Amino acid sequence: MAKQTDTGNTIEDEPKLAEVSWLSKDQWWTDSKSFAKLKKRYKLDNSDFKFIDKNSLSINDPAQAVLIETINQINEYAQEQRKDFDLPLDLSLGTEFQQKVWRALQDINHGETISYADLARRIDNPKGFRAVANANGKNPFSLIIPCHRVIASDGKLGGYTGGLDKKEYLLALEGVKCRV
Template structure:
C-alpha cells in the first residue's frame, strides 16, 4: 500500500491507496492527522488495515505527495484524490469520483457509507433520517456508530450528518473539522 499526506487548510489528511488487493487501485482510507504530523501510522485504522489485508508495517510505503508519479497507477490515484480534495477546498467540486474499497466495514457499515454519498453538498440530514434511508428507522445509534467508523473522511461525507435538534453531534476527526467542512459548503 502507498501512503501520502496532503493539506486542507490548517489540517493534514492521510491518503492510502490499495495496490495488490484489486485489479486496479482503490482508496482504502482518507483520514485526518494533526497538522505537520507525518506519523501516518497513528491513523485511526492503521492496525485495522494491517489485519484486514494481512499486511506488515513494511508493506506500507510513505511517499511525499510532491514525489508521486502519474505513471504508477496507485500513485496516480493518490494524485487524483489530492486534486479532487483541492477542488473541493476551493469550492469547485461538490461530488468525488474516486474508486473506494469499502470492504473494511461490515455489510451494515457499507450500507451506511453508501447512503452518506447520497447527501448533497451543502445539505445536512439527521442521524434519524439517515437511519430511515438505510431502512433501519430505529437504528439511529447504529447509524451514528457506522458513521463514526467511516474510513473516507470528506469523500464519504459523514460530516453532513447532524443531530435531530440541529446540533452538530460528533465527528471522529474533531468538531473543529466538521464545522470547517460545513462552513466550506455554506451550511
C-alpha cells in the same frame, strides 16, 4: 486479487483508496485509526507500507495515480470547485451494515444536512439511529464519504472523527450554518 484478461494474462485489480483520515500536526500516518485493520485485512506488516511525498508521486504508477487524483479532488473541494468526489473506494474494511451506511452517506447532497435518524430511515432501519451514528463514526473516508453532513436531530453538530472544528469548517464551506 488478480483477474485474467481475454488473452489469459493475469492483471491486478484497479487500485482503490482504503482510507483517508484526519491527522493532527504531531501524528504520523501509522497513527491512523484504521492502520491495524488495514494491516490485518490485506495481510501486511509495517515493511509493506511506505511514505511517498506528494511531489514524488508518479501518474504512471496506477496506485500513485489514485493518490494524485485524490489530492486534486480534495484541493478542488477546498477551493469550492468541486461538490462531490469521484474516486475508487475499497469499503471492505466495514461490515455489511457499515457499508450500507457509507453508501447512503454518498447520497447526501453538497450543502445538505440530515439527522442520524433521517439517515437510519434512508437505509430502512428507522430505529437504528445509534447504530447509524456508530457506523458514521467508523467511516474510513471522512470528507470523501460526507459523514460531516449528518447532524443531531436538534440541529447541533454531533460528533466528527476529525473534530467538531473541522466538521463546522466543512459545513461552512458548503454554505451550511449549524448550531454548536
